[in-house]
Amino acid sequence: MTVSIGILDIHDGFGDDTWFINNFTYTKLSDELKEYVHFEKISSINDLFIILEKSGITSDKFAGISDVEYNESYVYQTIYVQTDKITEPSFNKLASQIVRDINVNGRMIFIKRNLLNESYDNFTLSDFITIIRNVFVRDALEININGDCRLIEYINDVLESQVYKDTFENIRYYEHKLLDYSLTFYISKSEEQTDNNLNIYATIIYGKKIYGKVVLTLTDHHDENPRCVNLTEKIIKEIYHLYKNKIEIDRSRYTKKLIMDDLNLEQNNEEKKEQINEFPNITYNPNFYSIISSEYIRYKNMDLTVELKDFPILKID
Numbered sequence: 001m002t003v004s005i006g007i008l009d010i011h012d013g014f015g016d017d018t019w020f021i022n023n024f025t026y027t028k029l030s031d032e033l034k035e036y037v038h039f040e041k042i043s044s045i046n047d048l049f050i051i052l053e054k055s056g057i058t059s060d061k062f063a064g065i066s067d068v069e070y071n072e073s074y075v076y077q078t079i080y081v082q083t084d085k086i087t088e089p090s091f092n093k094l095a096s097q098i099v100r101d102i103n104v105n106g107r108m109i110f111i112k113r114n115l116l117n118e119s120y121d122n123f124t125l126s127d128f129i130t131i132i133r134n135v136f137v138r139d140a141l142e143i144n145i146n147g148d149c150r151l152i153e154y155i156n157d158v159l160e161s162q163v164y165k166d167t168f169e170n171i172r173y174y175e176h177k178l179l180d181y182s183l184t185f186y187i188s189k190s191e192e193q194t195d196n197n198l199n200i201y202a203t204i205i206y207g208k209k210i211y212g213k214v215v216l217t218l219t220d221h222h223d224e225n226p227r228c229v230n231l232t233e234k235i236i237k238e239i240y241h242l243y244k245n246k247i248e249i250d251r252s253r254y255t256k257k258l259i260m261d262d263l264n265l266e267q268n269n270e271e272k273k274e275q276i277n278e279f280p281n282i283t284y285n286p287n288f289y290s291i292i293s294s295e296y297i298r299y300k301n302m303d304l305t306v307e308l309k310d311f312p313i314l315k316i317d
Contacts, residue, residue, distance in 0.1 A: 001043060001119075001120075002041050002042065002043040003041070003042060003043075003112075003120045003121060003122050003123075004039045004040065004041055004042075004122045004123050004124070005039065005040055005042055005048070005051065005109060005110060005111050005112075005120075005123050006037055006038075006039055006109070006110035006111075006123045006127070006128055007037065007038055007039070007040060007051070007055060007107055007108070007109055007110070008036060008037050008092070008094065008095055008098075008107060008108040008109075008110065008128075009036045009037070009038075009092075009107060010036075010089075010090060010091070010092045010095075010106065010107070011033070011036050011092060011093060011094035011095070012093050012094070013093030013094040013096065013097050014094070014097065014136065019136055019155055019156075020155075021137055021153050021154075021155060024132070024133045024136050024137045026126075026129055026133070029129045029132055029133060030125065030129055033128070033129070033132065034125060036094075037125065037128050039123065039124075039125075042120075048109075048111075051109065052079060052109060055106065055107040055109060056081065056105075056106045056107060057079055057080065057081050057106070057107070057109065061081045061105075062081065062082045062083075063079060063080065063081055063082070064078075064079070064080050064081070064082045064099070064102060065077060065078070065079050065281075066078050066080075066099045066102070067282060067283045067284040068098055068099060068131055069130065069131045069134055070284040070287050070289065071287075071289045071290075072115070072235075072287075072289035072290040072292070072293040073114070073115055073116075073290075074112055074113060074114060074115060074121065075112075075113045075115060075282050075284050075285060075287070076110060076111070076112055076113075076123075076127060076131055077110070077111050077112075077113060077282070078095070078098060078099060078108050078109060078110055078111075079108070079109040079111070080092075080095055080099065080102075080104045080105075080106075080107075080108040080109070081104065081105040081106055082102055082103060082104065082105070083103045083104065083105035084103060085103070085105075086103050088105070090105050090106045091103065091104070091105060092104045092105065092106060092107070092108060094132075095107075095108040097135055097136075098131065098132070098135055100225060100227065110123050110127070110128065110131070111123060112127055113282055113285075115282070115285050115286070115287075115290055118282060118285065134230065136155060137153050137154070137155055138153070138154055138155075138217075138228045138229065138230055139151055139152070139153060139230040139231055139232070140152040140153075140154055140158045140215055140216060140217045140231055141215070141216045141231045141232070141233060141236055142213055142214070142215050142216075143199060143201050143202060143213065143214050143215075143216065143236070144199075144213045145196075145197060145198065145199050145200070145211075145212065145213065147200070147201055147237075149233040149236065149237075151233075152215060154217075158186065158215055158217050159171060159186065170188050170189060170190055171186050171187065171188055171189075172186075172187055172189055172316050172317060173185060173186045173187070174187065174206065174314070176205065176206055176207075178239070178288075179249070179251075179288055179291060180220070180221050180222050180288070181218055181219060181220055181221060181229075181288050182218070182219040182221060182226075183205065183216055183217075183218055183239075184216065184217045184218075184219065185202060185206055185210065185214055185215075185216060186214065186215035186216070186217070187202075187210055187211075187212070187214055187314070187316060188212055188213075189316040189317075191211040191212030191213075192211060192212070193209075193211050193313065194211070197211045197212055198210075198211055198308065199211060199212060199213070199214050200308065201214075201236070201237075201240050202214040202216075203308060203311055204240060204243050204244050204306060204308075205236075205239060205240055205243050206314065207311065208311055208312050208313060208314035209308070209311045209312065209313040209314060210314050216231055216236060217231065218230070218231045218288075220288070222283075222284075229288075235289055235292055235293070238292050238293060238295075238296035239292055241296055241299070241300065241302075242292070242295055242296060242299065244304060244306055245299055245302040245303070245304045246304065247295060247299050247302075249291065249295055254286040254291050254294075256285065256286065
């Protein structure tokens with residue numbers, strides 16, 4: 001089996017003054033970055049080590065491995081050299097932004113891992129653009145009372161993307177913990193509290209009656225540096241189905257043993273040359289999206305009746 005990996009050359013990154021959603025479209029990012037990323041074919045772990053060495057990522061340097069983007073099907077990983085010096089010519093600002101401000105020296109390698117069997121998949125320009133876009137732009141969801149969803153793109157604060165003149169005065173937010181993540185509900189305190197204006201999706205997930213349209217964001221608390229990650233209509237409706245059917249997720253079903261040997265970049269022996277296997281370890285396997293989707297598939301045929309009248313009303317200050 002032969003697959004493609006990506007190699008990012010040194011790039012100056014994107015300054016704060018360019019952080020506008022329109023600057024992170026697929027077309028603009030492709031035009032800006034296509035000359036800085038190229039692709040190599042590998043068919044074994046040994047091939048990967050050869051490319052790492054050619055890229056300056058050698059065992060005598062402090063190499064890092066990070067899961068930088070993930071969903072229910074794939075995890076995108078990077079391999080790079082960390083540095084304390086940010087003024088040297090080989091400092092890679094864009095690579096540093098990709099791994100959330102870890103200082104990166106020289107080239108960065110990208111690999112795409114399939115969560116079904118932890119094999120490698122082809123890493124493409126489209127994958128690279130998706131990673132870069134998601135460093136700066138995230139997706140929230142607006143859910144209307146009829147269950148219709150609208151995608152909301154935001155950079156720093158989801159409320160900045162809203163056009164209501166009284167947004168900051170009128171909106172309150174409430175967090176709901178789910179796995180190692182937080183769903184944040186942005187709710188207007190001026191919505192009419194009538195049965196016809198009840199937001200069923202938000203009510204069932206949060207556990208209290210919520211009225212009118214609601215904006216939802218998702219935050220990953222997997223490590224000490226929480227960050228916002230993307231929400232999709234698919235995943236929020238799977239969450240709704242699980243809550244509607246009173247499913248409690250059994251975390252033990254998704255426990256994975258960390259294989260410490262997989263973290264060693266010096267593994268370049270004969271037994272590693274034959275095939276692409278479990279190197280390096282995938283931290284985000286399982287992850288939020290894959291667990292929710294697996295639980296949904298397990299219970300998708302359940303359909304309990306929920307008595308919404310029994311839910312207390314969320315009191316908004």
